Amino acid sequence: MLEVSGLTRRFGDMVAVDDVSFPVPSGGLTGFVGGNGAGKTTTMRMIMGVLAAHAGTVSWQGHAVTRADRRRFGYMPEERGLYPKQPILDQLVYLARLRGMSAADARREITVLLERFGLGGRTKDPLEKLSLGNQQRVQIIAALVPAPAALVLDEPFSGLDPDAIDAMADLLREHARDGVPVVFSSHQLDLVDRLCDRLVVMARGRVVAQGTGEELRADASLRYRLVLGGDAGWVRDVPGLHVRDVSGPEAEVEVLAEGAEQKLLAEATSRGSVLDFHRVVPRLSEIYREVTA
Amino acid sequence: MRTQPVWQIVARREIAVRVTDKSTIIGTVIMLAVIVGALGFAAWSESREKTYEVAYSSTTSQAMVEGIAERSTEIDEKVHIEPVAVDDADAAEHALEEEQIDAYLHPDADGWTLLTLAEADSELRGVVEQAVEAIVLTGNAEAAGTSAAELTKGSAVALDQIEGDSELTAIRWVVGYALAIVFYFASIMFGMTLANSVVEEKQSRIVEMIAAAVPLRQLLAGKIIGNAVIAVGQMLIYVAVGLVGLSLTDFSFALPALSGAIGWFVIFFLVGFVVLSTLWAVAGALASRTEDLQSSSTPITMLLMVMFFGALYLDGVGEVIGSYIPPLSAVLMPMRLVDGTAAWWEPIIALVLLLAFGVALVRLAERLYSRALLQTGGQLSLKAAWRLEE
Numbered sequence: 202m203l204e205v206s207g208l209t210r211r212f213g214d215m216v217a218v219d220d221v222s223f224p225v226p227s228g229g230l231t232g233f234v235g236g237n238g239a240g241k242t243t244t245m246r247m248i249m250g251v252l253a254a255h256a257g258t259v260s261w262q263g264h265a266v267t268r269a270d271r272r273r274f275g276y277m278p279e280e281r282g283l284y285p286k287q288p289i290l291d292q293l294v295y296l297a298r299l300r301g302m303s304a305a306d307a308r309r310e311i312t313v314l315l316e317r318f319g320l321g322g323r324t325k326d327p328l329e330k331l332s333l334g335n336q337q338r339v340q341i342i343a344a345l346v347p348a349p350a351a352l353v354l355d356e357p358f359s360g361l362d363p364d365a366i367d368a369m370a371d372l373l374r375e376h377a378r379d380g381v382p383v384v385f386s387s388h389q390l391d392l393v394d395r396l397c398d399r400l401v402v403m404a405r406g407r408v409v410a411q412g413t414g415e416e417l418r419a420d421a422s423l424r425y426r427l428v429l430g431g432d433a434g435w436v437r438d439v440p441g442l443h444v445r446d447v448s449g450p451e452a453e454v455e456v457l458a459e460g461a462e463q464k465l466l467a468e469a470t471s472r473g474s475v476l477d478f479h480r481v482v483p484r485l486s487e488i489y490r491e492v493t494a
Numbered sequence: 495m496r497t498q499p500v501w502q503i504v505a506r507r508e509i510a511v512r513v514t515d516k517s518t519i520i521g522t523v524i525m526l527a528v529i530v531g532a533l534g535f536a537a538w539s540e541s542r543e544k545t546y547e548v549a550y551s552s553t554t555s556q557a558m559v560e561g562i563a564e565r566s567t568e569i570d571e572k573v574h575i576e577p578v579a580v581d582d583a584d585a586a587e588h589a590l591e592e593e594q595i596d597a598y599l600h601p602d603a604d605g606w607t608l609l610t611l612a613e614a615d616s617e618l619r620g621v622v623e624q625a626v627e628a629i630v631l632t633g634n635a636e637a638a639g640t641s642a643a644e645l646t647k648g649s650a651v652a653l654d655q656i657e658g659d660s661e662l663t664a665i666r667w668v669v670g671y672a673l674a675i676v677f678y679f680a681s682i683m684f685g686m687t688l689a690n691s692v693v694e695e696k697q698s699r700i701v702e703m704i705a706a707a708v709p710l711r712q713l714l715a716g717k718i719i720g721n722a723v724i725a726v727g728q729m730l731i732y733v734a735v736g737l738v739g740l741s742l743t744d745f746s747f748a749l750p751a752l753s754g755a756i757g758w759f760v761i762f763f764l765v766g767f768v769v770l771s772t773l774w775a776v777a778g779a780l781a782s783r784t785e786d787l788q789s790s791s792t793p794i795t796m797l798l799m800v801m802f803f804g805a806l807y808l809d810g811v812g813e814v815i816g817s818y819i820p821p822l823s824a825v826l827m828p829m830r831l832v833d834g835t836a837a838w839w840e841p842i843i844a845l846v847l848l849l850a851f852g853v854a855l856v857r858l859a860e861r862l863y864s865r866a867l868l869q870t871g872g873q874l875s876l877k878a879a880w881r882l883e884e
Binding site for chain 2: 287
């Protein structure tokens with residue numbers, strides 16, 4: 202397990218990352234969400250040791266992470282790029298060798314991955330001759346060879362077409378299944394919701410919410426949706442509720458006092474027909490807006 | 495499994511990328527062609543024999559021209575004179591204009607006139623002047639009842655000099671400046687390439703992936719060493735071709751005197767080059783894009799100019815002092831060695847000083863390099879880079 206505790210980093214007077222702690226358990230995907238400038242990239246850079254932390258620690262399997270550990274982590278920085286003029290196989294082998302792999306092993310593994318990504322015939326092409334999507338694939342391979350002990354990926358899905366997103370998602374799941382802790386950041390909240398076992402939400406340098414999707418939803422406010430035969434305007438007068446929205450026969454309410462929703466339902470049936478009454482499970486994007494507001 | 499040190503992997507990539515780069519190959523071939531061409535031209539013009547067709551239009555001048563032809567090889571072994579008969583002065587002028595003959599010799603009131611189309615070649619002039627003087631002197635001496643030998647007896651001036659051989663001194667001078675020029679251009683050329691390859695990694699952002707995997711000191715070391723191997727390899731090829739070429743010309747007598755100094759030059763070149771490379775790497779790290787490189791490398795190009803002009807203009811005490819001050823010593827000490835004005839222990843002291851300076855500079859450069867490398871927002875000043883936190 203990879204674990205971050207109390208990480209803090211200032212740039213001048215600005216605190217970019219403020220006392221950030223979260224675990225990245227083995228065998229699962231951890232999604233890292235937050236707006237631009239929330240501190241995700243700075244946190245990931247500190248995890249990888251590219252940026253020094255002013256406070257806090259990163260631990261790996263229970264001990265403070267070392268350079269040797271990090272050398273085995275697959276990393277995809279937010280600002281990416283490889284050598285534009287070097288053939289892709291050559292530069293991937295070079296990067297793998299920097300991370301301690303022998304040239305022959307690197308060549309073999311990279312060739313397999315290039316074939317899997319449909320780039321098997323282009324190993325000798327310089328990177329700049331590839332389309333942006335294919336360049337992104339090469340970048341992913343750079344993070345996956347040698348077989349990573351952990352994966353730290355900053356925006357791995359940005360710039361990918363839907364097919365590539367699916368392939369990427371499969372790949373991350375595969376690694377997670379093999380017991381590799383995977384943390385990745387993304388702006389695509391629904392994708393994160395669909396993929397991740399755990400979520401870490403950052404805003405203004407701090408972690409504002411974290412946990413599994415279920416946990417986050419359980420923490421979110423209790424909401425009900427009501428559809429009546431007649432006008433729903435009277436709902437505003439029921440105590441213990443916050444009305445989020447009313448239009449014609451429909452209303453959505455948030456429960457402030459326990460049991461208020463039962464009183465609402467009783468009142469509704471006494472006034473006429475009730476066409477629908479159900480609990481609203483908030484989408485992650487809604488929770489996100491709530492916790493980052 | 496024992497893995498290869500990181501700097502070696504980096505250096506190997508630098509070398510592999512460079513030697514397969516078309517512009518490097520073309521540059522090397524052109525440079526070799528220039529060296530071979532220059533030496534070939536020198537050898538050719540040294541050994542070239544020239545034949546001049548000199549015309550006469552009277553029996554007096556025929557005797558004179560034939561006399562010159564007889565003596566020409568005594569005066570200059572590479573010059574041959576071929577007498578050619580013409581009808582008169584007009585015919586001679588016409589033949590000159592048509593370039594059928596090279597010169598027309600005829601007597602006039604004060605002696606003789608050599609008519610040529612344009613300015614006469616110095617070889618032709620020398621031979622004609624000396625031969626005519628000798629022939630006339632002999633004639634006049636006989637008319638006066640004596641001999642030329644009698645007349646010129648005791649007038650010979652032998653040349654002797656205390657300080658070495660003047661021709662060797664000239665060669666030392668030329669070789670010294672040639673080495674300074676080679677150092678200057680190699681530093682600029684390879685330095686720029688190094689700075690470019692640093693900024694390329696920064697601009698393409700790959701450096702962040704490398705930084706996550708290996709210590710930046712190893713990256714810096716690998717890049718500098720790889721670059722130095724290429725530079726020194728290329729220099730060795732040039733020096734070897736140059737020396738072999740030189741040995742084929744008439745200047746070959748200078749080789750034994752120079753080979754020690756050239757050996758020192760290679761050592762100083764290597765150390766000085768590595769020291770300057772660290773500065774070039776910093777210049778690359780301070781830039782964010784290739785376009786910034788011009789301005790971020792200004793301080794080092796200025797330093798190189800100072801070194802270069804120092805090498806050209808310093809002499810006497812200034813040269814001796816300069817030959818100890820790093821990095822100026824990287825150029826001046828080898829030049830003094832070529833000149834033969836440095837004692838055997840002097841290059842050793844200068845080299846130790848240069849190495850110490852280099853170690854200090856590398857430490858400084860490493861800090862600047864590793865801090866500036868991840869800053870991608872525009873060009874950094876040295877001061878700003880120094881203050882950056884890791």
